Amino acid sequence: MKSSFDYLEDLLADNYPIIACESPLQERHRLLTRITTYCQQAGKKAYIWNLSEDSIKELVVSAEENLVLREFDHYKPSIKQNKEDYFQVLNFWKVYSGTGVLIVENIFPWIKENTPKETDFIISEWIKSSLINLKFHTKDSGKTTILLGANAEIASEIAAEIPLWSQELPDAQEIIDSLIKSKNFSFTYTEQDYLEIANASAGLYISDIMYCLNDISKNHDLGNSSEIAKLLLSKKIQLLNRLYDIEFLPPPKVQLGGLELMQQSFKKFKRLLTPRAKQYNLRVPKGIMLVGPPGTGKSHSAKACSQNMGIPLIMVDWGNFRSFGNQAEMKLKRLLRLADRLNQVILYFDDFDKGFAGDDDLAKRLAGQLLTWMQERTSDVLVIASVNRMEWLPPELTRAGRFDYLFKVDLPNNGERYSIFKLHAARFDERFRNGGDPWSEEQWRRILKATNRCVGAEIQTIVERAASTIFCETVIEDTYASSKLPALELTVEALLEERRQINPLAIREADKVESMRNKADQQALPSSPLDESKFAVGNIEIFS
Structure with a gap:
């Protein structure tokens, strides 16, 4: 080759x-x-x-x-x-x-x-x-x-x-050949060891790989290939983030409350990466668009997709490309080359619609460059884009064959808000861990009623602020040994008080949010099934 x-x-x-x-x-x-x-x-x-x-x-x-x-x-x-x-x-x-x-x-x-x-x-x-x-x-x-x-x-x-x-980014064999020929290092690796190093450094040029190895060799023995691969991956992430203005994440460990229909699709996409799927000429979708109001969990959903599929995630603020001016197209071209070389990776464009708000020539050129690449690419790169306002997008971006799946990421229903509350509460209160739930159904109904139209980001804020308040009121500074800290216990009253102090976006900007939701309804698939939890609207026992 x-x-x-x-x-x-x-x-x-x-x-x-x-x-x-x-x-x-x-x-x-x-x-x-x-x-x-x-x-x-x-x-x-x-x-x-x-x-x-x-x-x-x-x-x-x-x-x-x-x-x-x-x-x-x-x-x-x-x-x-x-x-x-x-x-x-x-x-x-x-x-x-x-x-x-x-x-x-x-x-x-x-x-x-x-x-x-x-x-x-x-x-x-x-x-x-x-x-x-x-x-x-x-x-x-x-x-x-x-x-x-x-x-x-x-x-x-x-x-x-x-x-x-x-000059393309080197493939695994080119990296291995360069390591073997290197005069600066003397490796005693097996073929599998070399492949492990090459996979860890994929996405870097040979000069960058040698620089990273030289830096690692100052404090570590290069004989342990597994340890060197981990250190190389860490340095690669730092270097890619700086060189490409991105956030490169190995498959994260996240929990997602709700959005079951979308998560089922993510698990299906994972199977499309397998060699068996290739034998049937099947591939991952060209693109997925997540549509909905701010704070509903679109970025978190991309992380969940990365976790479900077991492949890295590249997070990019699409609107930033406009700030690069004449360098914007070159920056995008380099990023797409990187994604192609990494092959099995998720390329996530956050706030995708904001890059087209000006409707200028640069936005159209960037859109054309991205669409051409999506149409012609042969790599297993999955493109995910988050959108608040679909009307800002050029029509050619949303027609069939561009973004294969459009999911509406909506305001969470009662059952989903219950799950989101428990996920965040478990970070501070041990009673909520391992499926625990210290509160009664009546207490939860008070919370869920008060947080109607709150999005996931707002629920997270409510829980974090309530935990901070309780800590400041109950934990006396420097009076406990580190192994005997008192338990931090959230209260319904603390959550309700923090809710009273914020004004949710869906209420504050009701007209804009409803417009976003309605536009998403017209074109996108639902991310969540109907709420069938005990807290669903209609599942209220009026006779006790």
Whole structure:
């Protein structure tokens, strides 16, 4: 199986005059070393130019496999009178009598689709013309120009003239091969050990993996593969969160009160990840949309899905993409690449509708990019999006074949509020753990009546505030040994008092909330069955 680098070497072997290379900054040294090694083996010279140096250096890989830069005296930079003078290297390479591969950095920002300033537009057009001329003059000349950068944006009028190679995230075999060949580490792993390390580091580039291993080796013995895999996973999570502006979560352990119909679907989706399902050409849905008012548990439902399916969860605030401006599409592309490489993962877009509130061109481009990926992807990535206002979404997002399942996550009914209360109460009061329930049915009916139209987030707040109040009133500071702390016992009166002090969103913004619920009713499936608990409306014994 060919690696990502092999495809680049195929382009070089075919003597393409210009090749665009997209590679992250942390992989720069490895990529330069790989290109230079290829050139030396093919009997070619390798050179590099970038804007900061404005000089050409010859690249050589030494016998110790170190990358060395040598002086190259044939290129003499001109005096800079105009902006285009900074890119005279293109004209030099066009007429240079020698052969080889010239790597040019820092050029993609000047040849992307839209250049805002008039002065930038002029230099952009000059560079585009120079590249077209360079391709024409260096064809079959033994000279190749590699345009290198972290984000290879190319204007549509010249994109067809320049083949694009993108450095993909390494697969498990590439990671294993790099570990075996590494000179910095000496491993005594079995084949299974290597696979465990590779799976733990999936989603990182080789340079990042080596950096993490080097950091781990300072305090741990690399001989224990299971321990190293756990440490690698921990460092990977920290790195991915920082690099991609996401929250990466291994399958969490959460409890969800209610929403049984939706949870049954999640369990069905887990079976669709199995090899047997693949034999029947079955796959996980393209996407799931969770629709409903704020605070009803949509984000918590995504965590429950991750738990039920046993795969990691990537949580992303979709609205944040708008804040990235011109970088938004590049950020989304990198995120989708990461999800593809991780393969079996849930990609959760929170507040999906807010990214389309402005109805601007950027929102439409992002939606188109996501839809194209969802339509063409071959990985087992499950996309989940939470939505408050469906009317803000472009119509093409909600038609059949885009998001296969739409679930209405509604205000919890009496039975669900009872379950939610017990889940949160068990965090503070031991009496509620292991199925315990210290209160009578009459007491619960008082609580459930008072919290009608409260959502899960508001119930959580009520319980937490009641527990805090009881603690402050009953536990005297520094008078108990840590092993003999007094029990914290919630009371019905404390919960009702905290309820009186908040104004639920569904009451405060009743018109908006009802509008959200009605829109969801029109298109989405119910997440919960009819309330059949003893607290259901209608299950009240009026004759005692």
